[in-house]
Amino acid sequence: MNTLHPYLQSSLGGLLIGLASWWLLAALGRVTGISGITAALLPGRSTTPTGDRAWRLAYLLGLIGGGALFTLWLHPPVTALRPLPLLALAGLLVGFGTVLGSGCTSGHGVCGLGRRSLRSLVATATFMGAGFATVGLTRWLG
Structure with missing residues (x-):
């Protein structure tokens, strides 16, 4: 397996x-x-x-x-491994986002959507959109 x-x-x-x-x-x-x-x-x-x-x-x-x-x-x-300062910054930004969004991907994306929560739908769309934009921007910048 x-x-x-x-x-x-x-x-x-x-x-x-x-x-x-x-x-x-x-x-x-x-x-x-x-x-x-x-x-x-x-x-x-x-x-x-x-x-x-x-x-x-x-x-x-x-x-x-x-x-x-x-x-x-x-x-x-x-x-690929990433530099520690970049990982620390990413962790801080994720932590800030979970406080700002009153939850994280597991709370909103997994549980909230399963319970048909409108607030979780908006939160999930927001963090997924931000993730797509980040990947697109980093690929565009090279």
Whole structure:
């Protein structure tokens, strides 16, 4: 199975993300918004109950561990490395966007669209449009 075409690997990943999102909603009544799940674990967020912190930490560790295991198993295509300052800037911009948009791609794009949320539709169209424009601009600039 470690010779799957990259599109099949992506499809498998999407299926697993959808299943995990549904499972979290069905089991705990929670939306899988990774930025919100992560933010509640940051220091200074004392309003998050201890039991609530446990499932959040388990979920994030499962995402990281599952990604690592699937990488070892499926050998995804290698992508070009980018300079650390560029990655840090990109991370800050993504973080700013999730605060500005009141959520991230998982919360709006995966869960919100599945619940037919108009707000999530607008947010998803906005961040997808910005992503398309960024790719187009970087390719145009060379």
